[in-house]
Amino acid sequence: MIGAGFAGLSAATHLAINNFSVTLLEKNDSPGGRARKFESQGFTFDMGPSWYWMPDVFEDYFSHFGKKPTDYYELIRLDPSYSVIYGKDDVLDIPANLNEFKARLEEIEPGAAVQLDKFLAQAKYKYQVGIHDLVKRPSRSLMEFASLALVKDVMRMDIFQSMSSHVRKFFKSDKIIRLMEFPVLFLGGTAGNIPALYSLMNYADIALGTWYPKGGMHEIIKGMVALAEEKGVKIQYNAEVEEIEIEQGEAKRIRLTTGEKIRTDVVIAGADYHHVDKHLVNPKYSNYSEEYWDKRVLAPSSLIFYLGIGKKLTNLRHHNLFFDEPLAPHADAIYTNPRWPEAPLFYACVPSVTDGMVAPANMENLFLLIPLAPDLEDSEEMREKYYEMIMDRMEEITGQEIRSHVVFKRSYALSDFKADYHAYKGNAYGLANTLKQTALLKPSLKNKKVSNLFYTGQLTVPGPGVPPSLISGYVVAKEVIRENS
Ligand SMILES: Cc1cc2nc3c(=O)[nH]c(=O)nc-3n(C[C@H](O)[C@H](O)[C@H](O)COP(=O)(O)OP(=O)(O)OC[C@H]3O[C@@H](n4cnc5c(N)ncnc54)[C@H](O)[C@@H]3O)c2cc1C
Known part of the structure; x- marks a missing residue:
């Protein structure tokens, strides 16, 4: 395994409980990747993520190992969830309580509370199907999405409409529109180019709430590392991979910058996809061309x-x-x-x-x-x-x-x-979840020419953000287990 970010830790731990012997190689001297922390002069800074959304995804993750998030960190629900500052003396605190939130919207636009109920009913449906089903598919074949029930669902999922036009069907006030469009910024795009499927993020925001793990977001990583090690994952820090050595279409060894070589049966790369694809494998085994990468949003x-x-x-x-x-x-x-x-x-x-x-x-x-x-x-x-x-x-x-x-x-x-992080073009959050970069249209989680090389993390399915990265690790581990059993 390469990379001790959320996706790498998730994949490693899922494999470990399925009797794989897993070594996780991390170039930095601490785990977490973009979610590392540092301390100075009595301050503790989370370096990347700060919004804890979709608490059910974290519960789901730890439950795979018979655990709960609270076995590792204490969660606090924030109230107000957050504050939107439109200007001096023009600030909207978003209450955690749904009825108070509706009252706040009603003050801005009469009728908005009823509209919110309708908007959220659709968003809830998308969340349930999207987060509990669609994102857990490896997206390697159209057949995964071919069942009749799912095709019907996909139509209800609003994939072909933009968030921008979807939100405007419910609300008129510019303030409310900006508020409803804000969560898609987490997906790396704007409301104009992100499918309305992602109003599921509004459900996450408004209904499921904004949480905070006491001590900071890095506490999640600490918990995941403790769990990974308990399950037998060996993590090596300051272990930068320089090459995945491939012979006849099979990854055989991983070479570190120190020259050390590690024999391997399967490689899962949780480091930035472009870095692995273009710098760690011989160019003849790259999954995608430089032009392909350059055209990604x-x-x-x-x-x-x-x-x-x-x-x-x-x-x-x-x-x-x-x-x-x-x-x-x-x-x-x-x-x-x-x-x-x-x-x-x-x-x-x-x-x-x-x-x-x-x-x-x-x-x-x-x-x-x-x-x-x-x-x-x-x-x-x-x-x-x-x-x-x-x-x-x-x-x-x-x-x-x-x-x-x-x-x-x-x-x-x-x-x-x-x-x-060897981040392609210095990206922070990976690849945007635009329509043309959704599911099968994302960089594939498996190399097409190397039988035992897989990818995970925010540049492959299902996309950017902490919950999707956790799911990405789970999905790739399931594929590796399926192909090796
Ligand atoms: C500033 C910022 C704010 C964010 N805010 C939020 C938020 O509030 N909420 C939210 O849900 N998400 C947020 N995100 C997104 C979220 O943090 C990421 O989607 C997620 O952490 C990505 O995890 P990952 O495992 O895919 O990648 P990474 O965390 O990047 O992990 C990849 C790992 O691979 C290692 N690596 C790279 N190359 C090599 C190599 N050659 N050899 C060995 N190791 C290597 C890297 O050092 C790194 O540890 C934010 C991200 C950033 C940057």
Whole structure:
């Protein structure tokens, strides 16, 4: 196994309980991949994911091993779930309680509560079929989707309509539309190019809630590592794979950058797909051409700031979406005419609002994220320019000085994603879930020319995000088990 991210850990543990002897090779000195953490000056920063959605997927994962998430971490449901900042004195807190949420919508657009019920009824159906069935299919053959019941379901799943037009059938208010379109940003696209199937994300958001594992998102990784090791997975850190040695269409050995060679019967690569396909195998065994990869719609990269603030902040919740600028020009800068955006939307996470463990007393842990097009030129000057830009806005909108209280600061962007994870074009979240990159149209989880080389993670099925990565590991493990029994 290559890569100790969510997908690699999931695949490894599923194989281990099926009597495979599994060694997991990780290039970095700690597990988690994009969900690593670091500590400095008493602050604990989650490096990547911060939204814990779809708690049932985590329950499902641990239940495969006779466990529960709470065996490893304590979960807190956030209330408000998050805050949407449309401008100064124009802030919408999203209550965890559904009736309160409806009341809030009704204040913005009379009739929206009834519309929400209809919208959510469809979204719930999509969630149940999508998350509990469709995403668990390996998507290697059309026949997997050929049963009559499923064809009927697929039609109800709204695959051929965009989220953007779907949402507008229910709501008129620009504020509500932006709110309903926000969750698809997690899928690496915009409401215009993401199928309405993914209103299932609204069900996850509104009905299932936003949760937080005490100690931070990395606690999930800690739990998964403990479980993997309990089941017999051997994890080697600082073990960067340089080549998968293939003979006559079969992967035989894995060579590390140290020169060490490890004999193998099956390889599952949880590292970025493009890196494996283009750099770890002899080009004659690549699954896809460089042109194919270049044409994929990647999910965005990000510019991130991890900040330690030497005082308590006001007017900020745990999750804060700064929607005080229009989305369209920012989306254009990510997808259509890639460039550094003129006036980006951004996200601020302050986990210390909920959890005193992630910052010293009377201080705040502040994570700022600006989504960016992949493959942009990344420089210190640009990072600083955007730091000042979003700090100006945040200070003005929340009515307080923040910059002058920064006691710790680290930035992270495209070049770091490339250096740390071999991320193709410096992507943060893998491949976007556009219609043309769904199910069978995603890079395949198996190599077509190498009989025992499989792929998992956010660039193959089912897609980006923590829950899909967990499922990806499960799906690939099932395929390996099926082919080897
Ligand atoms: C900034 C950010 C915010 C996010 N926010 C959220 C969120 O709030 N909620 C959510 O659900 N999802 C979120 N995501 C997405 C989610 O974190 C990812 O989809 C998920 O973690 C991907 O897991 P993975 O196992 O596919 O890949 P990775 O985590 O990238 O794991 C791949 C592993 O392979 C290793 N590797 C690479 N090359 C080699 C090699 N040659 N040899 C050995 N090892 C190698 C890497 O070091 C890495 O550990 C976010 C992602 C980012 C980056």
